Amino acid sequence: MxxxxxxxxxxxxxxxxxxxxxxxxxxxxxxxxxxxxxxxxxxxxxxxxxxxxxxxxxxxxxxxxxxxxxxxxxxxxxxxxxxxxxxxxxxxxxxxxxxxxxxxxxxxxxxxxxxxxxxxxxxxxxxxxxxxxxxxxxxxxxxxxxxxxxxxxxxxxxxxxxxxxxxxxxxxxxxxxxxxxxxxxxxxxxxxxxxxxxxxxxxxxxxxxxxxxxxxxxxxxxxxxxxxxxxxLGRVMEIAPTEALYATPQHPYTQALLAAAPIPDPAQRRSIALLQGDLPSPANPPSGCVFRTRCPQAEARCASADMQLHEVAPGHLHACWKTAPSHPAP
CATH class of the missing domain: 3.40.50.300 (P-loop containing nucleotide triphosphate hydrolases)
Structure with missing residues (x-):
């Protein structure tokens, strides 16, 4: 169990x-x-x-x-x-x-x-x-x-x-x-x-x-x-129970990762755009959020964003400022 x-x-x-x-x-x-x-x-x-x-x-x-x-x-x-x-x-x-x-x-x-x-x-x-x-x-x-x-x-x-x-x-x-x-x-x-x-x-x-x-x-x-x-890129984007992660992914990277999985129905359209480009070099990662250079939702403030995990639901944490609450997860 x-x-x-x-x-x-x-x-x-x-x-x-x-x-x-x-x-x-x-x-x-x-x-x-x-x-x-x-x-x-x-x-x-x-x-x-x-x-x-x-x-x-x-x-x-x-x-x-x-x-x-x-x-x-x-x-x-x-x-x-x-x-x-x-x-x-x-x-x-x-x-x-x-x-x-x-x-x-x-x-x-x-x-x-x-x-x-x-x-x-x-x-x-x-x-x-x-x-x-x-x-x-x-x-x-x-x-x-x-x-x-x-x-x-x-x-x-x-x-x-x-x-x-x-x-x-x-x-x-x-x-x-x-x-x-x-x-x-x-x-x-x-x-x-x-x-x-x-x-x-x-x-x-x-x-x-x-x-x-x-x-x-x-x-x-x-x-x-x-x-x-x-x-x-060596950083944690999201942590969640499996059911919650697959049903309601919070971080844009998790959403894109799940969207990239093969769909068995050719008539079904993807609701999330797939990522473009490759991972940046781990020898020179982007400042702030390391995902910002490929993120379809990136804004200027992401260059200095806090990468700490925040809790959005019990046991569900992610590192994006857009939906993070004002208090960090314990």
């Missing part, structure tokens, strides 16, 4: 930044991002390519280090700021925080049998030792819809969908609480995507997982996620 609005937070991200390069114009991949991931929910992270979605996933798993900001993790008896931990301090948490990579072809070692791929994860964290090892590997394969005999095969002997299932099994091997699914469908055929989406939903319910689902497929996000965070 989806968590309630009062569900305890598992992760609290506050003013998170990741800048690549030095000098006066570093690449601002993630720039002052704040949101909460509630325990037991599936949170969608959407936006165009280059918006910073995958960088946030890699920051939360500490595959890259943040420039500054906080990532408070409530998975243990004492909350820990993941941003302040060294790699050695973070290592014990890797069994609790896992990632499913975008490319199932590149994320598996082609020289290792699947049994060895899964055993490597178990060995790293001292799990399922001795006689318990092989039964645990078979259990993981069956959990993701594969057969025990698949443990003896190499990655090249599997289809793309099967390889992604193996990637999911590897993430589950260490019994995590939180999983970052980084565009897990983008390398798969459309016919296979629905199977993997359903598998993720079933595993989340069965194991009580919390998911950050990073995707550009808005239909899948609507189906799978409880809430959605919309990113543009």
């Amino acid at each position: 989806a968590p309630t609005d009062t569900a305890a937070p598992l992760l609290e991200i506050a003013h998170l930044r990741k800048h690549f390069g030095s000098g006066p114009h570093p690449v601002r991949a993630v720039d002052d991002v704040s949101f909460t991931i509630r325990r037991g929910e599936t949170l969608g992270l959407v936006g165009e390519s280059g918006s910073g979605k995958s960088t946030i996933g890699r920051l939360l798993t500490r595959l890259v280090d943040p420039t500054n900001g906080q990532m408070r993790y409530h998975g243990g008896p004492v909350p820990q700021d993941l941003a302040q931990l060294s790699q050695s301090q973070y290592r014990p948490l890797r069994s609790q925080i896992q990632i499913i990579f975008q490319d199932p072809y590149a994320s598996l070692n082609p020289r290792m049998r699947i049994r060895e791929v899964l055993a490597e994860a178990l060995d790293t964290h001292g799990l399922a030792k001795g006689a318990a090892r092989l039964p645990r590997i078979h259990q993981l394969l069956e959990q993701v819809g594969l057969r025990p005999e698949h443990a003896e095969r190499f990655p090249h002997e599997f289809s793309g969908g099967q390889r992604q299932r193996i990637g999911i099994a590897r993430a589950l091997a260490v019994e995590p609480q939180f999983i970052v699914a980084d565009e897990p469908l983008s390398a798969l055929d459309v016919s296979i995507q629905a199977q993997v989406v359903n598998l993720l939903g079933e595993l989340k319910e069965q194991l009580g997982l919390t998911l950050l689902f990073i995707s550009h497929d808005l239909d899948v996000v609507e189906y799978l996620c409880d809430r959605v965070v919309v990113l543009y």
